[in-house]
């Protein structure tokens with residue numbers, strides 16, 4: 001297999017990953033409806049994710065490939081991210097935060113690999129686009145990292161009887 005075809009294959013995997021994360025983020029934004037700041041940040045990343053899919057498709061086409069023949073080799077991985085969130089659970093927001101955190105880090109790993117691959121093959125424009133996407137993923141990962149303790153505390157505080165003095169911690173902006 002030509003090295004360029006290998007890079008196209010990896011970009012196709014990233015495209016499939018972005019497309020499969022769109023419905024996950026849509027659902028998680030709805031789940032977080034009672035937590036407006038979290039819902040709004042997920043909604044923002046949903047827009048970013050749609051843009052990522054378009055940008056990656058542009059990279060595939062620039063290299064002479066097509067995303068229309070995508071084999072979803074990442075089905076198992078993204079199935080894991082989706083799977084955690086389909087079970088109705090009282091601690092749903094905690095479960096969602098875990099899978100979102102994992103998904104962002106999987107994206108970070110994917111784009112770091114793509115940047116190295118694109119640079120190795122002299123595809124500087126592909127590397128530049130992937131670096132731009134990587135920054136969005138890192139910002140979202142940072143937001144989730146900073147807010148994960150709050151999500152857990154809010155869930156546990158919801159179980160604490162009224163009058164116990166437990167406060168409701170606020171969300172933090174990354």
Ligand SMILES: [Fe+2]
Pocket residue numbers: 018048049052107133137
């Ligand atoms: Fe993304």
Ligand SMILES: [Fe+2]
Pocket residue numbers: 045049103104107136137140
């Ligand atoms: Fe992301």
